[in-house]
Every structure is written in C-alpha cells, then in structure tokens.
Amino acid sequence: MSVMQAKDITMQFGGLTAVDKFNLTLEPHELVGLIGPNGAGKTTIFNMLTGVYVPTIGTIEIEGQSIIGKKPNEIVKMGASRTFQNIRLFKDLTAIENVKIAYHNFIDYNLAQGMFRTKKFWSEEKKAQDECFKLLEIFDMGEYADTLAKNLPYGQQRKLEIARALATEPKVLMLDEPAAGMNPNETAELMKTIHFIREKFDITVLLIEHDMKLVMGICERIIVVDYGKTIAEGSPAEIKNNPDVIRAYLGD
Amino acid sequence: MDQKKKKSYLINTAAIALLYLLFFVLIQTKTINNYFVGIMIMTCIMIIMALSLNIVAGFLGQMALGHAGFMAIGAYSSAMATKAIVDAGIEMPSILLLLVALLVGGLVAGIFGILIGTPTLRLRGDYLGIVTIGFAEIIRIFFINFGPTGGAAGLKGISKLVDFNNVFFITVIVAVLIFTFGRSKHGRAIISIREDEIASESAGVPTTIYKVLGFTMAAFFAGLGGALYAHYQAFLEPSKFAFMFSIEMFVIVVLGGLGSLTGSILSAIVLTVLPEMLREFSEYRLLIYSLLLIIMMIFRPQGMLGRSEFSLTDFIDKLIMRKNRKTTSDGGEK
Numbered sequence: 001m002s003v004m005q006a007k008d009i010t011m012q013f014g015g016l017t018a019v020d021k022f023n024l025t026l027e028p029h030e031l032v033g034l035i036g037p038n039g040a041g042k043t044t045i046f047n048m049l050t051g052v053y054v055p056t057i058g059t060i061e062i063e064g065q066s067i068i069g070k071k072p073n074e075i076v077k078m079g080a081s082r083t084f085q086n087i088r089l090f091k092d093l094t095a096i097e098n099v100k101i102a103y104h105n106f107i108d109y110n111l112a113q114g115m116f117r118t119k120k121f122w123s124e125e126k127k128a129q130d131e132c133f134k135l136l137e138i139f140d141m142g143e144y145a146d147t148l149a150k151n152l153p154y155g156q157q158r159k160l161e162i163a164r165a166l167a168t169e170p171k172v173l174m175l176d177e178p179a180a181g182m183n184p185n186e187t188a189e190l191m192k193t194i195h196f197i198r199e200k201f202d203i204t205v206l207l208i209e210h211d212m213k214l215v216m217g218i219c220e221r222i223i224v225v226d227y228g229k230t231i232a233e234g235s236p237a238e239i240k241n242n243p244d245v246i247r248a249y250l251g252d
Numbered sequence: 253m254d255q256k257k258k259k260s261y262l263i264n265t266a267a268i269a270l271l272y273l274l275f276f277v278l279i280q281t282k283t284i285n286n287y288f289v290g291i292m293i294m295t296c297i298m299i300i301m302a303l304s305l306n307i308v309a310g311f312l313g314q315m316a317l318g319h320a321g322f323m324a325i326g327a328y329s330s331a332m333a334t335k336a337i338v339d340a341g342i343e344m345p346s347i348l349l350l351l352v353a354l355l356v357g358g359l360v361a362g363i364f365g366i367l368i369g370t371p372t373l374r375l376r377g378d379y380l381g382i383v384t385i386g387f388a389e390i391i392r393i394f395f396i397n398f399g400p401t402g403g404a405a406g407l408k409g410i411s412k413l414v415d416f417n418n419v420f421f422i423t424v425i426v427a428v429l430i431f432t433f434g435r436s437k438h439g440r441a442i443i444s445i446r447e448d449e450i451a452s453e454s455a456g457v458p459t460t461i462y463k464v465l466g467f468t469m470a471a472f473f474a475g476l477g478g479a480l481y482a483h484y485q486a487f488l489e490p491s492k493f494a495f496m497f498s499i500e501m502f503v504i505v506v507l508g509g510l511g512s513l514t515g516s517i518l519s520a521i522v523l524t525v526l527p528e529m530l531r532e533f534s535e536y537r538l539l540i541y542s543l544l545l546i547i548m549m550i551f552r553p554q555g556m557l558g559r560s561e562f563s564l565t566d567f568i569d570k571l572i573m574r575k576n577r578k579t580t581s582d583g584g585e586k
Binding site for chain 2: 050052071072073074076077081082084088089090091092093097100101102104105107109111114115116117121124125128164165167168
C-alpha cells in the first residue's frame with residue numbers, strides 16, 4: 001500500500017490556479033524529488049500535503065486515511081513531517097530543546113506530574129533527553145546540543161531542522177529545499193545524510209530541490225511541475241532528456 | 253535526578269530557608285516595622301502576579317493587558333467564599349480557610365481563563381492586547397454595579413488571613429510550580445509557540461490547546477494572587493483593579509525580562525518597594541519612577557535578565573570555585 005497518495009489536488013487562490021490536478025503516490029522507502037522552475041507551485045503542493053492549505057478540490061491520504069481538514073499537528077501524528085524552505089527553528093532554544101519539542105507526543109506525563117516533578121517526570125525526561133541526543137548524534141551534532149539554535153552555523157541549522165522533523169517519527173519526511181544556501185561540500189554531505197536516514201529510519205522521503213546535482217544524484221523518481229501542472233515524471237535519466245523539462249527550464 | 257540537580261535543589265532550599273529566617277528574626281525583634289511588613293506582603297503578592305503574567309507574556313509571547321481582571325475575579329470569588337463559610341458559622345483553622353480561599357480564587361479565575369482564552373487566542377499581538385483590556389474593564393464595571401459584592405462602595409468584612417509567614421511560603425511554592433511548569437514538556441510546547449507558531453504546529457504540538465492551557469494557568473495563579481490580596485486587605489473595591497494596575501504588572505514583567513521568572517521576581521521587588529522608598533520625594537516620586545523605566549528601556553530593552561534565569565547554584569560555583577559558567581542553568585528560583 002502506498003504511504004501517501006494525493007489525487008487531483010487543486011489549489012486556487014482567488015482566480016489564480018496555483019496547482020492544477022496534481023497527482024502523487026509515494027511507495028514505502030521511496031526517495032522522490034519534486035522539481036520545477038520558480039513559482040511552479042512546489043511549495044504550495046507541500047503546504048497542501050502538510051495541512052497548511054486545504055486543497056480546493058482533491059483528496060490526500062496517508063496510509064489510506066484522509067487528511068483533508070485535519071490540522072498540521074494532527075497530520076504530523078499521522079506520519080508526515082516536514083522542514084521549511086526558509087529555516088524555521090525555535091531560535092532562542094538550544095538544539096536539543098528544538099528536537100525535544102518535536103518529540104513532545106512521545107513524552108508521557110501529565111501537567112501535575114510535570115509541575116511536581118514526580119518519578120515519572122524524571123524518567124520520561126531522561127528518555128527524551130537520551131533519544132533526542134541520539135538523534136543529534138546521527139547528524140554529528142552532539143557537541144552542539146546545548147547551543148542556541150540561532151548561534152549554529154547555517155548548515156547545522158538545516159540539519160537540526162531535519163533532526164527535529166525526524167523526532168516526530170514520521171513515515172514520510174518532506175524536505176523543502178534542504179540544500180538551499182549550502183556550499184558544494186555541505187550539499188554532498190547532505191546527500192549522504194538523506195540517504196543514510198532513509199536506510200536508518202526506513203522512511204519515505206519527498207524533497208523539493210533546485211540543486212540538480214543533489215536531485216539527480218539521490219532521487220529514484222522525479223516529478224517535474226510547471227505552472228501548477230505535472231509535465232514529466234520518471235527516473236533521473238528520463239527526466240534529463242525529456243524535451244518538456246528542458247523547455248520549462250531553458251525556454252523554447 | 254542527578255547529582256548536580258540535587259545539589260542545586262539543596263542550595264536553593266537552604267537559601268529560601270535562610271531568607272525566611274532573616275525576615276522572621278527582623279520581624280520578631282521589631283527591626284522592621286509593621287508598615288514595612290505590609291510592603292513585603294504586597295511585594296509577595298505582586299511577585300505572584302508578575303510570575304503568572306509571565307506565563308502568557310513571556311512563555312506564550314502574547315500581549316495580555318487584562319491581568320488585573322483575573323486578579324479581581326480571584327479576589328472577589330474567594331472573599332465571597334470565605335465570607336459565606338464564616339457567616340454559616342463553620343469553624344475551621346485560618347490556614348484551612350485560606351487554602352479554601354486560594355482554591356476558589358484560583359479555580360474561578362482559571363475557568364474564566366478558559367472562557368476568555370478559547371475564543372480570543374486566535375488573535376495575537378496588539379489585537380489580543382485590546383481584547384484583554386476590554387475583558388478587564390468589563391470585570392471592573394461588573395463589580396461596580398454588582399450589589400452582592402458591595403458595588404462601587406466595596407466589599408467589607410473579609411477575614412484577614414494573610415500574614416508574612418504564609419504569604420512567603422505560598423509565593424515560594426507558586427514560584428517553584430511556575431518554574432517547573434516552564435521546564436516541563438507543557439512549558440516547552442508553550443515556549444515553542446512563542447518562538448515560531450507554524451514550526452511548532454509542524455513539530456506536532458497542538459498549538460490551540462497549549463495556548464489555552466498557558467492562558468488558563470496564568471489566570472489560575474492570578475486568581476491565587478487575588479485571593480491573597482483580598483484576605484490581606486480585608487477590603488475590596490473595584491477601582492483597585494483598573495487598567496493602570498494591569499499595566500503596572502505588565503511593566504514589571506517587561507522590566508524583569510520577558511520569559512525570565514527570576515527577572516520577574518527581582519523586578520516585582522524593585523518596582524513595589526521603590527515607589528514606597530521614594531515617598532520622601534513626594535511630588536517627584538512618579539517622575540523618578542517613570543524616568544527609571546525610560547532609562548531602563550533605552551539601555552536594556554530586553555529587561556534586567558533578558559530571557560535567562562539567575563541561578564544561585566551557578567553563582568556560587570562561580571564565586572567559590574571560579575568555574576566556567578554553564579549555559580544550561582537549572583534551579584535558582586530565588
């Protein structure tokens with residue numbers, strides 16, 4: 001069964017159709033790239049898949065359950081987690097606190113137990129601390145655990161955002177331009193990391209990216225959108241030689 | 253609980269006990285007079301008010317300018333409750349009666365927190381500020397016109413149950429509870445809403461629930477503050493809970509540092525004691541007070557402590573062992 005399925009989703013802002021009858025099926029363990037020129041509607045698609053926008057028409061399902069009308073935090077619980085194009089970290093909190101907030105739903109104590117610091121509080125907090133630290137270590141960020149997010153180098157901030165998204169234990173991880181603003185070295189490292197986390201956590205990854213090297217290098221399947229419509233879909237090799245894609249990117 | 257935490261708990265408990273002992277001796281030996289004890293009790297109440305407001309203004313990051321409204325609800329409801337108990341001729345020790353008053357004041361204010369918070373928290377910033385002002389004004393005008401609580405003439409004959417001994421420990425308990433609340437998963441979730449609401453939602457935090465929770469907790473503790481106030485003054489009048497009183501609390505929180513509990517405590521002490529100290533300068537009093545606020549905001553806009561907490565443990569470490577100060581401060585409520 002597919003992990004995530006979107007059928008004919010359409011998003012209209014007033015008279016403008018940002019996304020037109022977009023279809024997407026993600027199989028377990030896939031690594032799919034979503035590319036397209038600026039303003040093609042990629043981020044709008046992401047926003048619909050994560051519940052920020054409700055599609056004007058169409059259905060979206062995660063493992064057979066509809067997410068239409070659900071709030072973003074409920075969709076996260078169902079197993080879709082995301083990062084943002086412009087990094088959205090909790091800037092004045094430390095790296096590990098950022099991850100702990102996303103780990104929120106797995107920490108099991110109530111208000112009174114938290115305020116009176118019962119045994120349960122200590123054991124659950126310790127579990128959270130250990131798990132979140134482990135997650136940071138996977139990204140080689142253990143040493144930054146107590147650094148404020150705003151003081152981290154740019155590349156580390158990107159990684160922290162991915163770590164935070166993973167802390168919700170998603171089935172589908174959606175990355176919105178993870179390599180934006182990274183230098184070639186950082187991008188190469190990121191490629192390795194994305195590959196690694198897919199194996200390690202056995203999840204499906206959907207990523208929007210402008211960096212062709214990254215997309216072509218790691219994605220098994222690529223979907224190209226332009227003016228809100230899918231213009232091509234296939235393996236990296238097929239996409240490279242597709243005349244429609246070349247036209248969309250380079251013009252006639 | 254690791255070794256470091258245990259040590260910091262021990263140090264803070266010892267510090268609080270010492271502080272209490274100091275005041276106890278000073279009061280017993282009549283070194284400080286009743287007038288000053290009154291100021292100290294008012295300071296404790298203002299500390300509770302500032303701490304509770306800090307949950308909304310500091311943790312949740314919302315502008316709430318109607319805190320006096322919740323205090324009024326707590327004050328009046330608890331006063332009515334204890335009056336009813338006393339009138340019914342039920343005998344109970346005064347500490348128990350005070351506990352009943354605190355419970356009633358806190359719960360009733362908390363319920364109003366849910367009622368006000370649920371519909372209004374989709375607003376933010378200045379819009380929420382205006383709504384909360386409106387709410388507090390409605391409460392005040394309600395009590396002016398409400399016969400059973402004495403109307404504009406005020407409510408008389410409330411049992412005087414609060415003295416420095418009990419108010420000191422209640423303040424310590426409230427401070428500790430709000431502190432542990434801020435460091436629990438619930439507090440973290442609320443702080444994440446302040447940092448970035450969209451990211452918080454995408455991290456799986458049910459933001460609406462936590463906003464209402466934060467607002468309700470603030471209202472609950474404000475209700476406690478109100479109950480203490482009612483049973484210290486033994487007299488309530490609606491004009492006390494006017495708009496300026498809400499502003500005064502907001503100023504305390506901003507000056508101490510939004511999100512810093514120790515900052516709120518410090519600033520509540522300074523801003524309650526200072527106007528009393530300035531009484532000698534009578535006509536210049538408000539001028540000096542305002543000038544201090546302006547200077548503070550120009551040179552230290554983030555407040556006295558910013559967002560950090562003062563940690564007694566770290567302070568002692570630094571003082572004695574000359575250790576490098578750790579960024580992760582824990583403990584140090586007072």
